[in-house]
Structures are given as C-alpha cells and as structure tokens.
Amino acid sequence: MIVGAMLSGVTAVAFGLLYQVAGSTLVVAGIIGTLSWAVASVLKLIHGSGLLGDFVGALIVGALAEVAARLKHEPALMFVVPAIIVFVPGELVYQSMVAFLQNHFLSGAQSGLSALMAAGSLSIGLALSTAVLRPLLRQHQTQLPTPLMHLKCGSIFHRQRI
Amino acid sequence: MNPTSRGRAQTPDPDVLKVIADAGAALLASGGEVARVEDTMQRLARAYGVEAVEVIVLPTALFINAGGNTVIRRIRNRSVNLAVVASINQLSRDVSRNPIPLGELEERLAQARHASRYRPSANLLFAGVAAGALSQLVGGRGADVLPAVIGGALTQIVRQWFRRIGLANGVGDMGAAAVAVLPAVACAYWRVPRPGSVLVGGIMVLTPGLLMTTAVRDGIEGDLLSAAARVLEALLSAGAIAAGASLPLYLYLALGGHWA
Numbered sequence: 001m002i003v004g005a006m007l008s009g010v011t012a013v014a015f016g017l018l019y020q021v022a023g024s025t026l027v028v029a030g031i032i033g034t035l036s037w038a039v040a041s042v043l044k045l046i047h048g049s050g051l052l053g054d055f056v057g058a059l060i061v062g063a064l065a066e067v068a069a070r071l072k073h074e075p076a077l078m079f080v081v082p083a084i085i086v087f088v089p090g091e092l093v094y095q096s097m098v099a100f101l102q103n104h105f106l107s108g109a110q111s112g113l114s115a116l117m118a119a120g121s122l123s124i125g126l127a128l129s130t131a132v133l134r135p136l137l138r139q140h141q142t143q144l145p146t147p148l149m150h151l152k153c154g155s156i157f158h159r160q161r162i
Numbered sequence: 163m164n165p166t167s168r169g170r171a172q173t174p175d176p177d178v179l180k181v182i183a184d185a186g187a188a189l190l191a192s193g194g195e196v197a198r199v200e201d202t203m204q205r206l207a208r209a210y211g212v213e214a215v216e217v218i219v220l221p222t223a224l225f226i227n228a229g230g231n232t233v234i235r236r237i238r239n240r241s242v243n244l245a246v247v248a249s250i251n252q253l254s255r256d257v258s259r260n261p262i263p264l265g266e267l268e269e270r271l272a273q274a275r276h277a278s279r280y281r282p283s284a285n286l287l288f289a290g291v292a293a294g295a296l297s298q299l300v301g302g303r304g305a306d307v308l309p310a311v312i313g314g315a316l317t318q319i320v321r322q323w324f325r326r327i328g329l330a331n332g333v334g335d336m337g338a339a340a341v342a343v344l345p346a347v348a349c350a351y352w353r354v355p356r357p358g359s360v361l362v363g364g365i366m367v368l369t370p371g372l373l374m375t376t377a378v379r380d381g382i383e384g385d386l387l388s389a390a391a392r393v394l395e396a397l398l399s400a401g402a403i404a405a406g407a408s409l410p411l412y413l414y415l416a417l418g419g420h421w422a
Binding site for chain 2: 003004007008010011014015016017018019020021022025073074075076077078080081084085086088090091093094095097098100101102119122123126127130131134
C-alpha cells in the first residue's frame with residue numbers, strides 16, 4: 001500500500017510534467033497524489049466500500065488543491081489534473097472493452113457501467129470539495145494564509161519564470 | 163469623440179481589447195476554465211483603464227465589448243498546456259499590480275503563449291514513466307514495467323506526430339490508442355501473464371483528465387454551456403480511445419491470439 005501511494009505520487013508528477021507543470025507546484029501535486037491515494041486505498045480495505053475510496057480520494061484531491069492554489073497563487077487546475085489521473089477508472093474501461101471483444105456482453109456492460117459510476121463519483125468528489133472550500137477560502141483570504149506563508153517561500157526547485 | 167460621453171476613457175483603444183482578447187483566447191485554448199478566462203480578461207481590462215467591459219466566454223469562442231467596440235475570437239484548436247495557463251495567470255496578476263505599456267504586454271503574451279517548459283523528447287520520457295507507474299498501480303508485475311514504458315512513449319510519439327500534421331483530436335486519440343495497445347499485444351503473444359496492466363498504462367497517457375476536471379469546475383461556477391460541452395468532449399475522447407484500442411485487440415483475438 002505504501003508502494004502504491006509512492007507510485008501514485010510518481011504518476012502525478014509524471015503527468016504534471018507531461019502537462020508542462022514545473023517547479024514546486026509539481027512537488028505539491030505529487031504530494032497531493034500520494035496522500036489521496038493512501039487514504040483511498042485504506043478505505044478500499046473496508047469490505048463492501050464500493051466507490052467510497054474513489055469519492056473520498058477525489059474529495060481530498062479537490063480540497064488540498066484548493067488550499068494549495070490559495071497558498072501558492074497558482075490555478076487549482078495545476079494540482080488537480082495531475083493528481084486525479086490515478087483515480088480515472090482506466091482498468092474498468094479496459095475490462096469492459098476486452099469483455100465486449102470476447103462476446104461476453106453481460107460482463108462488458110457491467111464493467112462499463114462501473115467505469116461510468118466511478119467517473120461520476122470522482123466528479124462529485126471534486127465538485128463537492130471545490131464548491132464548499134472555494135467560498136470559505138475566499139472569505140478568509142486576508143487572514144488565513146499569513147501563518148502558512150513560509151510554505152510558499154520554501155520552494156524546492158528554483159522556479160523558472162517565463 | 164463621442165459628445166454624449168462625459169469623462170475620459172469611455173471609448174477604449176481597440177488595440178487594448180485585441181490584446182486582452184488574445185490573452186483570453188490563449189488561456190481558453192490551453193485548457194483554462196471559463197470563469198478564469200473571464201476573470202483574467204476583466205482584470206486586464208481594469209488594469210488598462212477600461213472599466214465598463216462585458217465579457218462572454220464560450221468553449222469555442224469569446225467576445226469582449228467595451229465602449230461600443232467588440233472583439234471576437236474563435237477558438238478552434240484546444241490542447242492541454244498548463245504552462246500557458248500558469249504564465250498568463252501570473253502575467254495578469256503582475257499587470258494588475260503595476261501596469262506595463264501595451265507593447266510590452268503584447269510581447270510577454272507572445273512569450274507566454276509559447277510557454278512550453280520541456281522539449282518534446284522529454285515528454286516521451288514523462289509519458290513512459292507515467293505509463294510504467296500506472297501499470298504497477300493496476301496490479302502489474304515487475305516484468306510489465308518495460309513494455310508499459312514503451313507503450314506510453316509510443317503513444318506520446320504518435321500523438322505528437324498527429325498533432326503536428328494537424329489531425330483532428332478525436333482521430334488522433336484513436337490512432338494513438340491503437341498504437342498504445344501494440345506492446346500489450348506483443349506481451350500477450352509471448353505469454354507475459356498480465357498484458358492488461360501494460361495496456362491500461364499505455365492508454366491512460368491519453369486520458370482526458372483535464373477536460374473532466376474543467377467540466378466539473380465550470381459546472382460549479384454555473385458555466386453550464388461550457389460544462390456540458392466539455393463533458394461531451396471528454397466522453398467522445400474516451401470513446402475514441404476505446405475504439406482505437408479495440409481495433410488491434412480485435413484483430414489479434416480474431417486471429418486466434420491468446421489473451422490472459
């Protein structure tokens with residue numbers, strides 16, 4: 001599970017690089033990816049938890065990204081997009097595809113519908129955290145970040161400005 | 163100019179509007195949300211003394227109107243480049259704090275529009291690493307890493323090539339997905355136990371993750387037109403990827419290939 005969380009962080013960083021994200025933003029995106037995957041995989045251990053892991057994972061991605069965006073004055077997209085990729089139900093889509101190709105229509109439909117559901121729960125998780133947190137953070141914009149300001153300054157890589 | 167308007171700066175310089183529209187178009191074409199594009203354009207307009215400004219941003223076009231002048235930009239090609247989103251965001255922040263001359267803004271905008279931080283060859287490596295890590299996340303073994311890395315890099319090569327020759331996004335996704343499957347098919351042919359994880363790793367490089375995210379964020383902001391359009395685009399893209407990936411797989415299975 002720890003290996004999985006690390007891999008999730010690596011995936012988030014790699015996708016961030018692919019989408020031209022750079023510097024400390026990338027590191028934060030990787031951390032968000034690691035944390036959210038860790039929580040999601042703990043939740044998936046619960047028997048019968050279904051899509052709860054995906055939902056909570058997306059919720060955490062959205063919430064942390066919103067906070068990070070506020071602290072680092074970068075668009076929240078820079079954090080959400082790399083970190084959410086690992087939750088995309090690629091494997092379910094693949095299973096559905098192979099089942100249809102092998103004429104197993106029932107299991108193909110089942111996997112396909114599960115993939116749609118998983119994508120839906122990701123969207124709801126993201127939407128909920130963003131919709132709730134954004135107005136809250138905007139309200140306290142002036143007071144909240146001051147004790148946390150040092151986070152912004154301590155960038156790990158030298159940030160290149162274009 | 164206009165005798166009925168009192169005060170000054172009621173009729174803004176059309177060049178200002180043009181530059182602002184260019185900034186918005188670049189932001190929108192690189193994957194920015196509608197609310198961010200509108201916000202950035204309004205902030206820039208205010209920085210250049212254009213107070214009464216109306217902005218409408220759709221997923222495929224944008225309109226900006228001030229003092230009887232309207233500038234329209236049509237957005238035809240969209241791609242994912244978060245570097246452009248970040249640098250135009252930064253530019254609009256800088257400008258609203260201390261305005262720079264219009265010529266300089268134009269220059270910095272041109273730079274921001276071509277902001278790409280890594281070389282295309284480096285992108286191949288990133289796609290490969292992403293595919294390799296994903297193949298492990300979906301339950302692959304150590305032996306699956308190398309084919310998945312090759313799959314991811316191949317996918318990226320094909321996608322970049324298609325983009326360079328100007329193929330439509332959906333067709334490009336389909337072709338790239340078809341190529342992404344080849345290492346997995348080779349794995350299955352030589353009886354590597356889990357070809358599925360190789361396949362998923364290669365295909366996930368094409369995932370329309372940004373479209374899904376911006377669709378959700380547009381929906382929250384109430385930009386329903388854009389949210390609906392982007393959901394549709396994401397679904398079409400996912401369908402194109404699945405169709406493209408199915409073709410080589412179908413041929414392989416129809417020829418009696420073994421699939422774990």
